[in-house]
Amino acid sequence: MDSTIQAAADDYRRRFGWSAAEKNAFLKALRSPPPPAIRLQRGTQREQLPFKLAPVPWYTSAFYWHEPYRPGTTRHFAAGSYYVQDAGSTLALALLDPKPDEQIADLCAAPGGKATGILDRLGPAGFLLVNEPIRGRLGALQLNLARQGTPRFVLSISDPATLVSLGPIFDAVLLDVPCSGQSLGNRQRRLASAFAPSTVAHCAARQKRLLRCACRLVRPGGRLVYSTCTFAPEENENIITAFLEENTDWTVEPLPELDRWESPLLPGTYRLWPHVDQTAGAFGVRLRLQDTANAGAVRGSPHEELRCGSRSHRRSPLLSVLEACGRLTPADAWQSATAMFATDTLRPVELDNPDWLGPEVAHRRGQTWFPSHALALRQSRDWQLAQICELDDTQAACYLQGQPITPAPEGWSVATWRSRPLGWLKGSRSVGKNRLPKTARLTEILRQEPPDPVSP
Incomplete structure (x- = not known):
């Protein structure tokens, strides 16, 4: 194996107290794909699926796949009954623990495994800002959002730094940062470069910048989850330690149910390893912002003020093109030159940006409008099929x-x-x-x- 990877493994052995056998097991796991896993969605219950599954211990909706065929080859997958993702990626969802009525932001969302997991937990009073800075990754993200079916989000294509102007309006923010991707080595040929010190340093600098932006979006008393799919402490525990030194109003919030996966380098942070946990690997931590006496002045009560009623003046006249397909009565609708979007609850005022995308209900080809794929899979109170x-x-x-x-x-x-x-x-x-x-x-x-x- 490449000397760069060997050197990193020796470093991890020293930091984490591994035996020689553990180090060799780690190196062997890097060359093998992790077992496939799925996360249930669209209200699907384990008892409703005919497949052999085993529970992922840190997230109740996730299961290891024990069938001889791939999970992405079934009709259940196409219908959105479950989402295929590495079991490790659900660690961030366990840490975030979305509540039905919360306003949440997922700042680096593609391909959508965590955004769709958040939407699965939101009720009619909840709302999600889905953000993906890289436009080329939108296609997969939009398809996965469509398969999940909940129309309670807006989709922005922004560097998180530009979102800071929104202010501290979110109950929770998920920052699944771009990283060196060391856990993804079995899926790509650039494994050695992922372990190079220069790669790790470059990623760490970007992660510090993104974390500084993300923390400014969280309301007083709210929480922020930072996660990666890499092993380097320089991108994980070290980032959090430096952040806490700079921001004394933030603290790590441990989760007792995750104690068995706690990192020995920093209490309250959690690691999954490919040679131990049947996953490609992951790191995550939940951070809590200190509450203040004037928290209400910062945010008010938007759940009642912003998310009820209907902006009838905002409804697009193009909704009439859907009459042959069914009855759509959205709380909010807007359009671009080539697409029309509609949510079943009002967008919070701060997220009412006409340039952002959302749950697509129609798209235009030439001069003709057609119903969108997402509308066919939409599961909400505002949509009735013809x-x-x-x-x-x-x-x-x-x-x-x-x-x-x-x-x-x-x-x-x-x-x-x-x-x-x-x-x-x-x-x-x-x-x-x-x-x-x-x-x-x-x-x-x-x-x-x-x-x-x-x-x-």
Whole structure:
């Protein structure tokens, strides 16, 4: 193995008190993919899935996948019943612990594993700012947000430094920072460079800057979760130690239920290792901002003031293009030149930015508007479908690979499988033209899905 990686492993052995066998197990794990894992979403319960699963011990909605086929090849995956992600990435969600009525920001959100996990916990009074600084990563993020289905977010494409002007308005902020990605070495060829001291130093400098920005978005008494997918203490414990020295109104908030994964380098911070925890690896910590007597003056009571009623004057007249597809009665709607967005609850005033994206309900090609894929999968109180087309296993496999469906109802309908939405069909003369985006299609799909468990 590369000398740079060997040197890093020797350093970790010294810092973490490993034996020679533990160090060798770590090096071996770097060359092997971690076991696949999933996180349940869209209200799916473990008992509703027909797959062999084992619980991930630090997050109740996450499970290791124990089937011989890949979890991304099933119809359940296409329907959004679960999200495929490394088990380690759910550590940040366990630390964040979103509450239903909270206003939350995910500052580096792509590809969406944590943003969709947050949305899964939000109720009608909750709201999420999804931010991704890199425009090229939006496609995967938007597809995953669509599969999750909750329309209570706005999507910005901003450097977190530009968001500081919003002020301290969030109950919780998640900062899953860009890092050297040492835990991702089994998925890419740049493993050695991820362990290079120059790479680690470059990432650490950026992480310090991002953390300084993120902390300014948290209301008094709120919390911030900092997480990475790397092993270097310079990007993890050292960042937090330096931050606490500079910001005495912040403290580490330990979680007793995570004690077994506590880092020996800094109490209240947590680590997952590839050779120990059946994961690629992760680091995370929850930080708490000291509450103050004038917290109410900073933020007021936006849950009641900003998130009820309807901005009828903001509703786009283009919502009429969706009448053939169903009935949409959003609390808030806005549009760009090529897309229309709608939430089922009011955007908080501070997040009412017409240049930001959101839950897409329609998009324009040329001069014609079409219903968006996200609308087909939308699960909210403001949306009622006009018609559905229920598919069996064989038809669903054909649909998810981009084929037309026969027979199909006239006009727009949502193709469903076991009552779960998959995407749009446009029927004409009994033939349903497939409107599933190419990015949502499955190149490989399980021939026969196991039957769902029978409810007692």
